[in-house]
Amino acid sequence: MPELIEKLSFYLEFPFVRYAIIVGVLVSLCSSLLGVTLVLKRYSYIGDGLSHVAFGALAIASVLKLTNNMLLILPVTIAVAVLLLCTGKNTRIKGDAAVAMVSVGALAIGYLLMNIFSTSANISGDVCTTLFGSTSILTLKLEEVILCIALSCVVLFCFVLFYNKIFSITFDENFARATGVNTTLFNLLIAVIVAVIIVLAMNLVGALLVSALVVFPALSAMRVFKSFFSVTIAAATISVFCSLIGIVIAILAGTPVGSTIVAADIVAFGMFYSIGMLRNSGN
């Protein structure tokens, strides 16, 4: 054990390892907060769809050789998020199909574009790392870390400020609207925040695994905790903890970062599921 700690502190001296941990903690914190709302609103799959869109946008950005590909990825993802989250509510089945259509479409077109136009010699590597996030978290530049910190702070600020509004819309959108809450505006806000989180989370775990980061902590917390507030806090704690553990294991054992984090989330879910079961049978 002391050996491991020594090794860890040795690795922590490298700035890129510290960046990875900072970004990992922030992204998992933000994604779990909104995850509770998405899961409860039955929008779990939105994260997946949006991350595929972000992947498609990334492909276009790299084909266009943009120096800062965020300039394209963020607006495109936000636009699609707004379209999916703000129009799909009256037509549940159509909305569901829309997500599937957009997500698979973006994935295919993105890969096609990368394959045809990419100047990089290692297309499969590029694709693989964006899909599974094998390396991107370890190859962050300082600007990217700063951007991530800034966006996370905006997301956290919005969430704290509008926490009660988000609760009221999540629990009962009709009631909220009938009593004068501007639900259109807040749905829009939620869509934008979700898109930002998805784009950030792509760095951490890759496009295919983003929804795990959104869904698992919320589901784990919901097994055991009984008020929205405690579920939110618990989801955030579980998510940050799992990300930290995941990153540390990945660094020490040399496993892929994204999948290790998701594996940690799955283990946590299993634990909370059992606790929930035990508690229910105890009553």
Next chain:
Amino acid sequence: MNELIPLIKCRQLTLGYGNKDLVRDLDYDVNVEDYLCIIGRNGSGKTTFLRGLAGLLSPKSGNIELCEGLMRSEIGYLPQMTVVQKDFPASVEEIVLSAFQGKHRLLPFYGRAQRERAMECMALTRTESLRKSCFRELSGGQKQRVLLARALCAAERLLLLDEPVTGLDPESADTMYRIIKDLHRKGTTIIMVTHDVDAALDDATRVMNFDQISVKGK
């Protein structure tokens, strides 16, 4: 009843989804201190009408006028429970307090006055002992009373209730009706959509039958 003061005026009101009109060219006034029951078959447009009154559905034509200085934020609404809510991890207190969100553009924290008002509403609906309970673990009747407390928190003047006793056992339904009746006696105007014609006729001051779109006073 004293003289009738209209609280809501519907004029030539048409409501519906897509091409289908469920309410057509309706002229109707809801008066201050009415206990209005809306009855009718499924699909006759009762809930649609209520959604229109609640401002969730904009009229295809005609208009709904709020009179006597009635504000949207003074209307409490008890929608039918959704699947999402049945399994929602939230405490009763959180749900009741969320009623205040419509009254403030920005409300990151609840103040003492709001907590006290929430307690009052919970007392009125006999849910104060459930304050810390988890919503999804309550019985159907308790859930409805919590949602009624929330509607009450939002509204001092007008309550719109959409089938508040559907799915409840007779005893819970009875409690619910008694609470609503008390609220009406204290001066709240009630508009209730219901399947339960007998109960409606017991307590209501007016009945609106969507099967005939004829309106009877009592």
Next chain:
Amino acid sequence: MIFRKLFVAALATLSLAALSPAADAPSKKIDVDLSRMSGTVVYGMVYQMVTYPKRFVGKHIRMKGIFSTYYDNEIQQRFFGCVISDALACCSQGLAFELAKPRKFPDEYPKEGATITITGDFDLASEEDEEPYPIIRNAKMTNE
């Protein structure tokens, strides 16, 4: 296949580097020992070296990776590289190296794909009107 492609990528920017025969590398303290780091960190580290090579110039480096070689027809020059891949094994990067004691290719080199350990000095090879690229000079190579 990917790996070969990558090696080309890593070395594609290479201009002609006159492989000057270097003197024996004196045994000195190793500044960066990649051979003892986990795959995840190694990948991040090599990325740093390739992206910000100036920070590493002059450091004594040891790395363990896969032997790879590439012949540039244009400049009639053979390059040698040590390639590492990330944990998912879908991305890899390589650093070029030149041995302190030149060997004869291919007889005295290991087979392509063999695991080798390289110890040497990190340097930035720069040629006129070409982008500088990182290279490990005065390298000692051992293979397993």
